[in-house]
Amino acid sequence: MRIDFTKMHGLGNDFVVLDGRKQRLPALDAAFATALADRHTGIGCDQLIVLEPSEHGDFRMRIFNADGSEVEACGNATRAVGLLHGRPARIETLGGMISASPCDGGISVEMGKPRFDWDAIPLAYAMDTHTMPLAWEGLASPVAVNVGNPHVIFFVDDPYAIDMERLGPLIETDPVFPERVNVNVAGITARDAITLRVWERGAGLTRACGTGACATAIGAMTRGLVDRKVTVTLPGGPLQIEWREDGEIVMTGPATESFRGNFDPADYGLAAGSTD
Structure with missing residues (x-):
C-alpha cells in the first residue's frame, strides 16, 4: 500500500x-x-x-x-x-x-468569530485578556485572543528586533497557557497595515501564520490601533484581514x-x- x-x-x-x-x-x-x-x-x-x-x-x-x-x-x-x-x-x-x-485574491476564508474570555483562550486563571498584566523581559501587556486556536500578541516598535527564537518557546510553554500558545510580535505601520512575526505553537518560527494574522489584526482593532480591514505582512508575504460588522473574521490570501x-x-x- x-x-x-x-x-x-x-x-x-x-x-x-x-x-x-x-x-x-x-x-x-x-x-x-x-x-x-x-x-x-x-x-x-x-x-x-x-x-x-x-x-x-x-x-x-x-x-x-x-x-x-x-x-x-x-x-x-x-x-x-x-x-x-x-x-x-x-x-x-x-x-x-x-x-x-x-476569489480574485486567492482563497478567502471565513474564520469564525474571535473569543476573548480568559477561559476560552484558555488561561490558567482569570485576567484581563485585552491588556494582560504580564511580561516576559521586554515583552509586556499583550492581548490574548482565540481565533480557533490560542494567540498572544505583543505590539512593539520593531518585530524584527525581538529574539523570537529565545522568547517564543519561553512564552509558548509558560504555565499561564495550559494548552500552550502561539506568540505574535507586531508593529503598526499604518491604519491599514501591520508587520508581523509569529512563533507557532508546536512548529516554531514560521514564515506565515494565518490564524496569527487574524488574531493580531483583531487585537490591534480592539485597541483602536487600526481600521477593520488591514494588510498583515509576514516574512512570507501579505494577507488581507477584515473584521466584518457581523463579527466574522475574513482572511484572504494565496495558496x-x-x-x-x-x-x-x-x-x-x-x-x-x-x-x-
Whole structure:
C-alpha cells in the first residue's frame, strides 16, 4: 500500500496534505506526523493536514504540527485545502466550522468569530485578556485572543528586533497557557497595515501564520490601533484581514501546490495493513 500526498504552502508555511476521502490512511498518531514532517528523513513540512469525510460539512480537516501535536485551526492550511478542493466548502475543524472560497485574491476564508474570555483562550486563571498584566523581559501587556486556536500578541516598535527564537518557546510553554500558545510580535505601520512575526505553537518560527494574522489584526482593532480591514505582512508575504460588522473574521490570501507524490507507510514505522 502506498499513500498519495500533495505538498502545498501558503506564503511559505508548508504542508503535506493526505486526502482520506479518496484513500484509506494509516492510523494517525504523533509519531507518524513527526516522521512525515521531518525535513531530513521525511517529506518535510510545518504541518501534516489530513482530510476526512464529515457529517457536518463538506469535509473534515485535521492538523498536526511538526512536533506531532494535533491543533484546532490553521488559516494557511485552510487556504491550501480550499485551493485543492477547487470550489466553496464548509470545513469541519477542532476549532469549529469554517468556510473557504476561491476569489480574485486567492482563497478567502471565513474564520469564525474571535473569543476573548480568559477561559476560552484558555488561561490558567482569570485576567484581563485585552491588556494582560504580564511580561516576559521586554515583552509586556499583550492581548490574548482565540481565533480557533490560542494567540498572544505583543505590539512593539520593531518585530524584527525581538529574539523570537529565545522568547517564543519561553512564552509558548509558560504555565499561564495550559494548552500552550502561539506568540505574535507586531508593529503598526499604518491604519491599514501591520508587520508581523509569529512563533507557532508546536512548529516554531514560521514564515506565515494565518490564524496569527487574524488574531493580531483583531487585537490591534480592539485597541483602536487600526481600521477593520488591514494588510498583515509576514516574512512570507501579505494577507488581507477584515473584521466584518457581523463579527466574522475574513482572511484572504494565496495558496500554492508545490508537487505530488506517494510514500510507503512502512518507511515511517507503520505496517502496510494499519489503516483507520
